[in-house]
Amino acid sequence: MSTPLFVRSVSLKVRLTLALSLAFLLIFLDHRLGAMQPMRMFLNSLVSPVQYLAVMPEQALDNFISQVQSRRALIRENDLLKEEMLSLQGKMQRYEFLMLENERLRTLLASDAREDRLRMVAEVIAVDSDPFSHQVVVNKGTRHGVFIGQPVIDAQGVIGQVASVGVTTARVILISDQSHAIPTRAAESGIRVIAQGVGDTSILELMHVPHSTELQEGDLLLTSGLGGVFPEGYPVARIQTIVRDESLPFARVRAVPVANLDRIRMLLLLWDADSDHQPIRPEQEADET
Template sequence: MKTLFVRGPSLLSRLVLALACSFLLMFIDHRLQAMQPVRLFLNSLVTPVQYLAILPEQILDNFSDSIKTQEQLAEENEQLRQQLLKQQGQLQQFRLLANENKRLRELLGSEQRVPNRRMVAEVIAVASEPFSQQLVINKGTLSGVYEGQAVLDNRGIIGQVQDVGSNTARVLLISDQSHAIPLRSERNDIRVLAQGTGEIGRLQLMFVPHSSELKEGDLLLSSGLGGVYPEGYPVAKIRKINRDESLPFAQVQADPVSALDRVRNVLLLWQNDDERQPIYEDQPDG
């Protein structure tokens, strides 16, 4: 007698099969980048959803800005004027130093440094993964953004591009546990390696010997090693040094110079010797 319901594979067999397929897909994607077009398509697909998600916040921000009194606006305008005046004075000094540096490099026969190309982007979402610290910005491949690109804000380096869609990109912050960046001390040029701790405002310096001349308060700049980040941009300040001789290395904690939990606008950098260059919206075709 035939049964009404045919019994299929057991739940354990289905679980094993699903896990095997998952590991196979991850291996193929890791080795051959076979899923890159799929990720690009999905990133483009969720872009409207991301814009809709931040729409209420933008409406509230615009409303709060609109109810500012005329007195507050006048005060802010005066502060901005004073700040602009100070920055213009600093700019004049920087131009003088740049010209002097150019002449010295010409005398020494050294290659001149050309400023990197840049583009401003806006943060439209914060990644919701509990063990990953990432941002989503409103620039993608259509703007020339690429994986591994350096990302800054008005204070210093905040991370690098990890995934790119056509109109959006995902930025991995320097505080993420999977991120590391080579740095040097501004005071004495000691090279160190900073790794994220998983805390939004904390970095840890790796493999620092007890005899190191680093001090609390030292400013750490990007060293340019590795080719990801350009040299000389601020990254972090040393907050605490623990020279416990019972440990193989000194325990050094540093705080990012940027407020990573309050970033709203970022700056994308393109190396001048890189074939990839920014694509601006008003750039003419051809």
């Protein structure tokens, strides 16, 4: 009996049908019974080392770049800190020199050195509703050592002075009030002028300034210390405009207050270290009681 040369094989359509049927069967079993879960875990365990080895060079490169960038940033920051330290050291040397010169001048003029001022923080709790009166009420009074005429400043410069005082509150008149005037001097030229309030928190007028004045726009005005109310050297305002109209007896000079008088919240009350008036701290009140 002879064997045929050509054996009839299974057709491609049948093979495809069997493969699809088997695939759907496996999908069904895996979905319903989780039959392929052990195989999937085995394959994941088998492939994980390969994935780790494939990602490891990229992670190593990223770590290296990060370390290099961090090192460069630290070196740059260190250089900046060194430059800043040198600058501060230079300023400190200049400050020490100025302190020595100041002491020599005071010795020459037989003038006593000014003592540091004592300070206490106060908070604005009310604003005067009268549009023609620029006054605020703070939460410190006589029980805290506040007194009438006491100078008041904030982080930028002079605010005003205490106009009236109660037991736990005090009323502060601002330098922008029409009834308030403060003696100042120009920081550059030293020219003394009176800064008068005009009822506008953004404007002060300088009184009786001659047309030939050496004042310039942009000059900073500091408290002169005259009058015995405000200590010397605190910023008050900066000159904004100078109008020299020969038809007027004096030049019209306007300045902008350094402090933001229309949105103040926290203030500083000042005392002389050797004054009869001294701040009363909460712990001192407890000792007295």
